[in-house]
Amino acid sequence: MCQDDNKRQFITRITSHRQLTRDIWELRCDLPSGMLSASPGQFVMIEVSPSLQPFLRRPFSIAYRQPAPSGKGEEFAVIYRVVGEGTRRLKSLSPGDEVNIIGPLGRGFTWPRRDDRRPVLIGGGLGVPPLLFLAQRMVASGVVPQFFAGFTRADQAVGLDMLSELGVVPVVATDDGSLGRRGLVTELLPDPPPGDLCVYSCGPLPMLQAVASWCRTGRIPCEVSLENRMACGVGACLGCAWPAAVPESHDRDSRRYVLICKDGPVFAAEEVFAFDR
Amino acid sequence: MCQDDNKRQFITRITSHRQLTRDIWELRCDLPSGMLSASPGQFVMIEVSPSLQPFLRRPFSIAYRQPAPSGKGEEFAVIYRVVGEGTRRLKSLSPGDEVNIIGPLGRGFTWPRRDDRRPVLIGGGLGVPPLLFLAQRMVASGVVPQFFAGFTRADQAVGLDMLSELGVVPVVATDDGSLGRRGLVTELLPDPPPGDLCVYSCGPLPMLQAVASWCRTGRIPCEVSLENRMACGVGACLGCAWPAAVPESHDRDSRRYVLICKDGPVFAAEEVFAFDR
């Protein structure tokens, strides 16, 4: 068993914390030098409370990295929605406060690639942030990706400023048409898909499934980022299991599930979505 | 059953919060108008955490009342030592923050009295604060009490500034002699006690027992304030029971214990200390 041993526990310091929308916040922290290997699609487990309640850490994707305002080193950002007690706690932290994180965790997106397919990034809601980091990397390596972003409403849109900084012009859809096109982001995709694309997607499950189906019709590679409740984040508790698509080679019962924290959160769509069942 | 129904739950606001010694803090809050009946020896139950951990409220004596700096109404103070998770949480609150309190609770000191005995107040450590409030009331009614105060060290002394404001000159003892006399505060008491005194005491249990014995030798009335772990603070859970001294009149088994929160926290010494056993 070979294990990626980059993951560590760090005490880092909040450099900024701002409200992006009614319920979405952006937290930036110093990037510990031990986390320099963090790549797009990877995540961190944040301890949200000093008390035993909530008890578990919370997983958050790395939304992007950038030079620290101090000029020394880098900082990383997490963009999150306040949905429960853990994120409510997180929200109450201020710049200068310390946070205990574990990272970088998981398997991120495959980039750079060996082929020269044109990357298309498709994000929905809070699935957009991890794709920002991927877009950053692509632009840094001289490739400007296509970017499709879907939100419920204009006031839920996040990441557009970062994309424009990167010179990426996203195609946007909102459920109510209050920004970009009205409808689902998947309705904006060209049909059939051009055969020279490669797709990276993150967002709600139905969206990911639609994206994966679309890719399948065009036989183009598709990576999706999944979420699940987590306890350890490192593959030890087996709590974040997800049904594997069970390709023939996986003959052993114990491989009926993949672990989102360790085998993912990014998977090739065919590893986790079984279309033929 | 007749019940004192003054107690209510209030959301009040912190007006000031300052550190008095290394581990002792003074918290002042607006006195809700519904708490105007709060008298010396009574206490409040403070919700120390927004999360379920710590779960229970914490009881604190009212250390004094004074006009609010805003000029409108009054504020009350609590002086507390940081000893565990609850008080650590309390410490983290800032002026302007809201706190959820229940009060006024319990039976306080008997003042004014029907006789004209000379009051002597004897406090040890964090037993001094509730006696400040009592001294305030005495001075307001034209009686300057004698005040004996014991602390472990000079840097643990609290309340002396308030006493000097009141014109009360305390006799102080510290365990190491770093302030006032060296030794226990009870060693400073005149022996035998003058017969025209009445004594009010709050502090560690051994001190209270020594004070009560001393009063007994002079047959002078003595009130002591006790502490115990509490859940409800209102006499409902029966958790804060304390062995009663079982005078003959208490023939029923169910009176074997008194409740500190409801029958106390202030008791006549003979209700709770049995010297003859």
Next chain:
Amino acid sequence: MTVDVDDEEKTWWRSPLLRTSLAGLTLQNPVLAASGTFGYGIEYGGLVDVTKLGGICTKGVSIDPWPGNRPPRLAETPAGMLNAIGLQNPGAAAFAEDYLSWLAEQTPAVVVNIVGRTIEEYSAVAAFLDRKAGIDALEINISCPNIKKGGLSFGTDPQAAAAVVKAVRRVTSLPLIAKLTPNVTDITQIACAVEAAGADAVSLINTITGMIIDVNRRRPLLANVFGGLSGPAIMPVALRMVWQVYEAVKIPIIGMGGITSAHDALQFIMAGARAVAVGSATFRRPDTMVEVVRGLYDYCREQRTSIAALVGVAHGGAH
């Protein structure tokens, strides 16, 4: 169900949406004060508007006065607490004299929790209370130590549990609720036994036995060594037992253990409870019960449902 919405808004705590029936009595809403956490009601005077509750389960009452355990009796634990009160109470006569009339006047429903150390003591207190006006039901706390059987609780043995219920059934016509202890391998066995013995409903759960060590003194913190664990910490265990008992018996269930919100109460109701009781949470926030009633009302309104329709829905099929 047709409901006059405006009228209802003013008296939400007794909306028909909240009505629940239980052991032959109808409650205006399904939220009770759990025994032992609300005294005899009057202690919380000024802090809780008891007219808005479904009812109150009193602190356990025995035929004779009980002194209770030596202190310390309380300890706090992560998201919970331990208590070892030892069922201190003034006895049935003093209870009836000092507290019952207030309870009967003020509260929508009075459930008197009864305790005993022998079957005879249980019968005696039930027979005594049967003759008093103002009591709507008896809740038999079968978690008491059975002194004839070496102190093991009546509630841990199906035969002993059934024997207590049968004996009490004989001396009273009041609705009988058996309050079950969770400290058993299979709670459905006990539930079935008390159902067969004539209980009209079951209450669950009582506290889970636990302890704490005072590391400084190197001794148990509670004078009684063991205490009962209550509060949010135990809620998953309580819910599981309500779920299991719902599948095992036909009589109604009063669910409790760790409830602090309407959301928690809904979990119990969906697991099969026709009413719920709030215990330790009252210590933290006396207004919890009233908040739960309000939250249940809002949920029923928003979701166009009623408590009666929600009981047991999480089991999927019909009961």
Next chain:
Amino acid sequence: MTVDVDDEEKTWWRSPLLRTSLAGLTLQNPVLAASGTFGYGIEYGGLVDVTKLGGICTKGVSIDPWPGNRPPRLAETPAGMLNAIGLQNPGAAAFAEDYLSWLAEQTPAVVVNIVGRTIEEYSAVAAFLDRKAGIDALEINISCPNIKKGGLSFGTDPQAAAAVVKAVRRVTSLPLIAKLTPNVTDITQIACAVEAAGADAVSLINTITGMIIDVNRRRPLLANVFGGLSGPAIMPVALRMVWQVYEAVKIPIIGMGGITSAHDALQFIMAGARAVAVGSATFRRPDTMVEVVRGLYDYCREQRTSIAALVGVAHGGAH
């Protein structure tokens, strides 16, 4: 005890003050990783210095691979969590091939937790592991569903529990630790039964069965309906059981359930545990175990005592 203090300071985690002996094996210190919360050790590589632990109890291993339960498998609860992993594991052969050599090389003591659905499956996995090098003891998880008895856990019935231990005893000479479930009326009965059947030690407690309802979906949140409650919430129950079992059996006890600090571990030791295991707390703070070891060392130094001298002291008299 004479101890070279300077030398010791540098190697505190293996100070003689911390040494404890258990089921025929000596541990450098009394802190183990609890089964199922530390994988096979390697998963926490980089986060935990396993050389500083007393040892590791592995995730449950069965003779054949087990797929585990459908997700969701996890839920958070007040000061705790529910899991319904369903004992997913790659089977004994893959375990031995893929993980055992790393474990044997890196960790001071390797305790392999074994599981089965029949007595034959328990024997099979024990016999298989008995032939492998690098294993210091087997921990028999008797909380597994007994498929021959309709899925009730082996650990809830003294006879079934004893039968498993006896069968395993027959096929291996490794020290045997029986891991007890708390979901029983009287844990001392089970402890006595496994002691008589030949267990060298007992581990307690496993998780307490609980559940949660997803109010939005009006269905149980876990796909498996029930899950096991662990974490600080259950510590008072775990401590109580350690206390009871200490008074009932002579074999050593490994105590666990909710430990997050040295202070918690001391409570278990004073209640009678010769070693402790840390489970869920590792998820929150991977360095918990090492912190506990350090805290125990500091306590022993300050108080001029040793772990061996502290075991069971809270019971007062001699054991």
